[in-house]
């Protein structure tokens with residue numbers, strides 16, 4: 001049985017990964033070893049009904065080298081400090097990583113197997129050892145629109161995102177709820193809407209809200225900037241859309257994708273409004289059936305008020321693997337311009353699920 005070392009399992013992505021593995025019975029197929037950067041020697045988690053050994057040191061390359069596969073959700077700094085040394089020590093196990101540090105390396109593959117199983121299998125045949133989870137919005141966009149890419153119908157695309165607090169980490173989620181709580185205190189029976197708005201706006205302006213992590217209020221507002229700045233005016237999050245998507249798909253022709261990435265006050269679902277320049281005037285029915293048939297998790301919703309408000313929202317999708325695509329229609333720009341809207345849980349398909357499934361592939365169970 002293969003030994004699998006888990007690093008970063010206490011974090012948000014890591015704990016969702018462990019939950020998914022436990023609920024799918026995945027721990028029966030491997031020998032897990034748990035590591036920590038900060039709690040070495042303390043009790044490991046109980047998984048699959050079994051207590052695990054005390055935590056080992058995640059910075060000890062020799063301990064990591066005893067495993068066949070390392071799965072890390074620890075973060076980019078950890079990857080940068082450990083991965084190179086481990087490889088240089090001669091370890092040739094598989095490295096599965098949630099962080100972006102190795103994503104664009106030539107020697108690594110970005111994993112999203114419902115979309116790019118062929119790319120993964122070819123990489124395995126070619127001896128690739130590093131398998132990296134993609135950016136959450138990119139993975140969710142591809143899970144939604146795989147059917148259009150598979151048929152070569154996307155000439156270029158814009159993606160305008162509405163990204164949740166969880167994409168920034170656990171502390172940001174907590175801060176958002178604290179901000180909401182602070183604003184909730186503005187309510188009092190009998191206050192008019194305008195009085196409430198003045199109270200809310202005043203609290204946002206006078207520093208009453210905790211903003212240590214976001215820097216500014218997110219509750220009752222939004223932040224149209226995610227990630228570092230690029231020289232061309234994009235944010236790094238915006239840069240990832242085209243570059244990661246084309247790498248995941250293994251495209252022959254680079255498909256341009258660009259847009260604006262915006263943080264909103266959702267908890268763990270990212271939403272995206274997409275405009276697609278089609279390569280041809282494909283009938284809407286063909287488009288809908290291509291999208292719906294591409295994988296087991298995408299679903300096309302009717303373009304009506306009821307379906308949209310009940311099923312195409314972060315509230316409806318949180319905690320679920322399904323990726324609904326709705327508001328599908330041709331735009332007024334012309335018959336070869338499509339628009340649609342999609343929502344996905346960014347901790348599941350956006351982070352933990354591709355890693356879990358890659359582990360299953362490497363264990364020969366998928």
Ligand code: NAP
Pocket residue numbers: 007008009010011012013014035036037038039058073074075076098099100133134135136166167168169170346347350351
């Ligand atoms: P995180 O929640 O900050 O956890 C990372 C590590 O911080 C933990 O494994 C743990 O390591 C340590 N830690 C310290 N104090 C902790 C506490 N009170 N509770 C839990 N953990 C604590 O990070 P994350 O959001 O899961 O992200 C991990 C990596 O995945 C990052 O590279 C991120 O960019 C990437 N990623 C994230 C998302 C996302 O949606 N958040 C999506 C895709 C990729 P020790 O046990 O070693 O101390």
